[in-house]
Amino acid sequence: MSEIPLRVGELAARAGVTVRALHHYEEVGLLSPSRTAAGHRRYDAADVERLQQITSLRALGLGLDGVRAALDAPDFDPAAVVERHRAALDAEAARLGALAARLDALGRLLRQRALTGAPVDPDAFLTLTKAMTDVETHYTPEQLQQLADRREALGADAIRAVEAEWPRLFEALGKEMDAGTDPAAPAVQRLVDRWDELVGMFTGGDPGIRRSLGTAVEANRDGMSQMMGLDPDRMQALFAYAQDARDAREG
């Protein structure tokens, strides 16, 4: 525990910061050590303590301005600082969460295409990505939040199960359609019921979200078919067939 003032390198090593950072703190007027005659910096005990405070506040994620405010302002409300900063953190976390959601969705789509053997070349990737961001524009921020909540509530396993089921469902329904089965037939009805059930898991039964989903599909058939790994025309036909089945059910 030497009491003699420290030189930059020594202080840097002890405090776990770089020499450059110490220089920088001095440049911005955060920490101003005394100098020797030759101009070498000397950090005394007070400087060391101030540096510790600086690093502590920095560890909270405060910017150097915030640190200066906390250290130099005589009137400053710690609780308010913590709260404001916490709010900023939350906002940032939300932003990251949104990005993560997008990436996850994209990852799901890529996995799906891998499952169905669809090509995943760069072009498809770009189309897919664009389709995804397009779709987002059809939901309000609140709805997107609801969707995220819904996914979290369902859990990753359930989502993966649904992902795996979709292509099979499409294929099965496509076979019935190709075979010319009556949309009112029980086999078709079961498939379409399951379809609606899966969609229901996704929408959480919210009619607003359902409507938005509808308009999103309407507005971007090509993108949606990309997302489903189907040919646009075939998707169109499948949707119509499923709608016939629903009409037959109700009427």
Add this chain to the structure above:
Amino acid sequence: MSEIPLRVGELAARAGVTVRALHHYEEVGLLSPSRTAAGHRRYDAADVERLQQITSLRALGLGLDGVRAALDAPDFDPAAVVERHRAALDAEAARLGALAARLDALGRLLRQRALTGAPVDPDAFLTLTKAMTDVETHYTPEQLQQLADRREALGADAIRAVEAEWPRLFEALGKEMDAGTDPAAPAVQRLVDRWDELVGMFTGGDPGIRRSLGTAVEANRDGMSQMMGLDPDRMQALFAYAQDARDAREG
């Protein structure tokens, strides 16, 4: 749906980006429109499409380098890009989470001091902050993660309840100590049992974490007493009294 090439301002408005951004994309070689004789930029349909791809990829959180890689590299693996980027996002989220945990802990301490009427002047704030970061150095990253998990498992309400209980517990135990009650007395035993119970909620019963907590307290009595809103000497005395009670229980 005009098919004529767009001017910067128009494209910017439609695509939801700024003119400066379009200039920038051109500077870094991402999007190079043709020019009129006078040097004004003209964006044709291909340029518009490329911009859409750029904004889509940017919306995933990719940097401009990443965007260029995705758009210009003929061989590039979408899944790998998504996965790598997702991993980076997770790391960032973890960093934010750590910050949030620190801020929450600090917020708890500030609330606690407000409860007990202890002063929350800037100095106390700084000491507190420093004590917190000091304490962290006594835990391994794994242990810190465990503690975070534990807090999440307990939930905010339980934590708040515990927070409110601590000062009362200290006060009650302090009264017994001041009154000279035998540490083996049932009243004291009950209080110390509750003490250990609360600590157990925090540590999750992990002996490693308990040891680290012990060394942290040992190493920084002043800081810890700050965190508890007690005088260091009184904290010391309370700890000794509680230990006497534990010894009496076992022996």
Add this chain to the structure above:
DNA sequence: CCTTGCTCCTCACGCCGCGTGAGGTCCGTA
């Protein structure tokens, strides 16, 4: 044809928290 008012152009600095040299000086020890 000229003016007006808008859009466009090209520099070029600023931000945030340092990292990373380059080129030169000082310090402690042999």
Add this chain to the structure above:
DNA sequence: TACGGACCTCACGCGGCGTGAGGAGCAAGG
């Protein structure tokens, strides 16, 4: 006195634009 290491001061770089400054093009009205 010589040497190796620690120190010094510039000064640019990063990422993704924001924000002027200062000037020229463009469509429409007078």
